[in-house]
Every structure is written in C-alpha cells, then in structure tokens.
Amino acid sequence: MTSPIIDLYFPLQGRNIPVDHGYPLFAALAQRLETPGHPWLHESGDIGIHLIRGRYQGQGLLALGPHAKLGLRLPAERLPQLLPLAGKALEIAGHGLRLGIPQPHALQPAANLYAHLVTTHHGQDEARFDQEIARQLAALGIQSHAQRGPRRTFAVKGKQVVAHSLLVTELTAEESIRLQEMGLGGRRKLGCGVFVPWIR
Template identity: 40%
Template sequence: MVVTQSSSKFDNEHSPYVDISFRVIGDTIPADHNYALYAAIKNLLPNFIQESGVSIYTIAGMPDKRGTIHLSDRSRMQIRLPSDKVPLAYPLAGKQIYLGIHPIRLGIPQINMLQPATKLRSRLVTIKGYQEPESFLEAAQRQLEKLEIRGTPVIPTRIDGERDRKTIKIKRFTVVGFGLEVKNLNEEDSIRLQQYGIGGKRKMGCGIFMPVRENNEV
C-alpha cells in the first residue's frame, strides 16, 4: 500500500515522489563516484539538477575492495524526485557519461512508486558538524522530529563490530557520515522519510532512504 494522504503540514508541498531508474550499461565505475555522477548530470541538464526535491542514488554493483565497482545487469542509476518533475529527467535516456575515466551509458527509464516499510536504511547520511556516532544520532533524531517522523535512528554495525562510518569525496574535500537505519516507522512516516530524507548532499547519494526487507536486503 502506498500512502497518498496525511494530515501533516508537509502535505501538498510537492506532488507524490517516485524513483526513476535508468539501466547502467558499462563495465566499471569508481567506488566513490557520487560527485562525478552529480557533475555529469549537471553538465547535461544544468536546470534539472537545481530542482528542489531531486536526490541521486549511488550506483550499485560488485565492489572489488580496491576502489572500483563492477557493473552488472542489475546496476541502475536512480533519481528520486516529485512525479511532476519526471519529464525533466527523460533527456538522460541513451546518454553516455563519464565517471572519472569510466564511460557508462544510460538506458530507457522505468518509474517506481515509493513503498512504505517499518524500517528504512540510508547507505550514507551526512550532517554538518556531527562526525561522532553519539552526537550524530542525536542530530538525526532532531531532524526526524522536525519532519514530524516518529522513528528510532540506529547506526548499523559492520562485520568487524565497528559503527558503519563512511566518507565521500567532493572535489578536494572529504565529508564524513554514517550509514543509518530508522526503525519502528508507520506507513505515513516511512513515505515522508523517503520523500524528504535527512542530512545534506542528497544530490550526491547521501540521506536517501530505502526499505529494508525481512531478509535485511535493501
């Protein structure tokens, strides 16, 4: 079930959000490619990239642990945006772009509605000024409350037992953040968190939340 109505003050600020997904055709891309992807789209569609409500996912594939991701038939370039802005992204179809020295081509897009889930996960959330786990979680909780979302933020633990701390390179700078799960969400809050996200750099893959299924797959 997709939630389409609520009584929140956030209603009607945008049309319903969707994900538009382009197949990625190529061999490899850099593991840290978010800024390069943002820059490539900005070069092709400078007006579109400035639109409010636009978030760009990290492209998934098979990492080789040496700074490269190997693409597969399932690799997609996804953009989350209000549905009335979807036509603005159509010109990306069929385009070749470069992520560093790695060429990729974008296929024909598909559109998917957001689906609610009791637990959502973001690969990386960055909140300016908060680089330690405890203060980061407190800041994340404040942002959830500002969005009127009732949920429990948790930083996942990696296999080595450490908190899921990550970085992203933006030009000459390295930005620190954490993987983040938000649990105990109702349907309305789940959709709202997927629409608005938390933290910054959402056009560079940060703060974008996706449902976690029962087998812990995102």
C-alpha cells in the same frame, strides 16, 4: 496539488565505476542536463540521487552487473527534465556508462528504511550526529528508532566528508513514505540521506 515523489530508474550499461562516485555522478548528470546560465540541477532542492549498486572488485571499483540501475528520487512533475537522459552516455571519473529507457516507480512503504550515507553539520562528532538525526526525525513527526552505522567518508572536490550509514526501524506506512520523500541530512544529490527499504 503537490506532485507525488517517485523513483526514476535508468538501466545502466558499463563495466565498473568508483565506489566513491556520488560527486562525479552528480557532476556528469549536471553536465548532461544543464545549459549555460541555467544550473537548475545544482539549484534544485527536491531531487535525490541513489548511489549505484555493484559488486566490489578491488582497487576502489564496483563491477556493474546486467541489472545495474541509476536511480533518481524526484517529484513526478520533474520527469520531462530528466527523460532526455535516456540513451545518453555519462563519464564517471573516467568510467563510461550508457543510460537506457527509464521506468518510474511509486515509493513503497516499509517498516525499516536504510541509507548508506547520511551527513549532518558536525557529523564527525557521533553524539552531535545522533542529536541532529533525532531532531530532524522529530521535525518530520517520526518517533521511530534510528541506528547509526559505521563512519564513512567520501570525496567532494578533493575534500573528505564524513558520513554514517543509518537504519530507521519500526516505521508506520505513513512515516515510511514521509521519510523516503524528505530524507535526512544534506547532500541528497550526492547520494546522501536517500532511504530505501531495508532487507535483512
């Protein structure tokens, strides 16, 4: 039996983090979780990491509020590998965070889903990006409409990667759960292609 996909949310204590924190967050988690010769987080294909939400305070930083959370999307069977993060400190590009006790949450269906960053091969070409998203949605058996948002960039090892935000609308409950479980595009461990319910 396949393990259900869930979201695991850790409360966060900290002042601020960079807006562009996907790669340094992943690197900090890998440093905490992996052991020499066993880079399991790097090699895993079934874990997504939510970008951390905060209020933009200028100078490329997000201010973290009292309800800030770190979210991971993963098969429930992976919980024992992630629970050791509880109570641990992380350093994200020089900004310190401390993780609290996590809470698991079941995925909830929503008719409209949003991802802040989605990357594909040749994603800098908007037409090819749209074609690839349509292909991936069709492969998932999803016929809903996808609305490409603004072009964005983020850094990975000093190189800029092109992405777009994406809104997928008019999903059935089954399609919504499937899209949240599978995501779209690549770099899910860097916060890309991880969909959440869209609230207008």
